Amino acid sequence: MTVDTGLVSSRLLELQTIDQRIRETREQVESFDATIAAVDEPVRRLADEVEVTSNRVRELRLEERRLRLAAEGKRERVQRLEERLNMVRTIREEAAVQAELGLVRRALDQEELDVVSLLDQIGRFEDRLEIQREGLEEAQSAVGPRKSEILAEQEGARAQLASLETERELCATGLDQRYLMVYDNLARGGRRDAVAPMTADGACGSCFSLIPLQVQNEIRTSAPLVRCEACGVIVTAPMEAPEDASPETAIGG
Ligand SMILES: [Zn+2]
Known part of the structure; x- marks a missing residue:
């Protein structure tokens, strides 16, 4: 049996060279991830801040709605108590209704005050959110071009990796x-x-x-x-x- 020893040798070496290039290209593809992450860092930080603030606004809105509903309930209760006051027959009964009415009114007053202060707080958080969103948009458009550039380079490296892998397959097929x-x-x-x-x-x-x-x-x-x-x-x-x-x-x- 004759063997083309030179061919075996050159095929194996070719395979090794391709593998070396595959390793390098793969490392390159991965290194772009770190570069993108670094470029994107300020955007990510601002996006986190926006998220924290908008969550806070959402929570405050929920709290506001809860307080409004509670106040609504108390207003109805006040109305019913006032109607009952018109129908009391004894002084004692009147005193009892008045006492309850007083309690409910005070609670209602407090809730209305709470709503006002909540609205105030919500307003401040919404202002902050607006400023943060503007900052985020600015950062995004500042970083955008550089990021697309790196992404394009990474895409190029990926394509190169794919073609190297095809090349390797071809080379390996011809080998013992x-x-x-x-x-x-x-x-x-x-x-x-x-x-x-x-x-x-x-x-x-x-x-x-x-x-x-x-x-x-x-x-x-x-x-x-x-x-x-x-x-x-x-x-x-x-x-x-x-x-x-x-x-x-x-x-x-
Ligand atoms: Zn050796």
């Missing part, structure tokens, strides 16, 4: 599955170098430990799945030196 499995395991373990071509003088391309001669020959001729005994990377056949440069042969000891 045994290599792919070992490679993926190494890469998943967080290794930056999962594969390295053997150097021209027979050392691991990652840690430069010398590889036994017999294994060197196998690597050159049949591309067995060999892992460096020292550092664990997959060692593939040396890369064909490009016509001009020969970076592989430059390294050595």
Whole structure:
């Protein structure tokens, strides 16, 4: 069986390069989140303030309605007591009705005062809300363009990530599955170098430990799945030196 050892080597290295770029692009996409959060910080703070104030206004409005209903009830009670006062027969009965009437009227007066002071408070909170909303709108329009700019950049990075992932899939499809499995395991373990071509003088391309001669020959001729005994990377056949440069042969000891 003949094996194109150069092809296995270049495919694995290509895969590693793509994975490296995927990692970098993914980090880039994520870093935009932090940038957006930082740019958005003043807006978020103002939005929180607006929310707190409008909640307060809502609570005060509810309280106002509750007080108004209570006052309404007391006014009806006052009216009924006044009607009853016209129908009392004894002084004692009249005194009792008068006493109750007095109590209800005082309570009613108090509630009406409370409504007035609530309205006053509501007015102040609504003024504050208005100012806060204006501030929020200003901050939003100040931050808006910068934010859309970053979002667009992030979108660009996402698109790039998607196309890299497609590229990786294509590259992986062309690879011997045994290599792919070992490679993926190494890469998943967080290794930056999962594969390295053997150097021209027979050392691991990652840690430069010398590889036994017999294994060197196998690597050159049949591309067995060999892992460096020292550092664990997959060692593939040396890369064909490009016509001009020969970076592989430059390294050595
Ligand atoms: Zn090694």
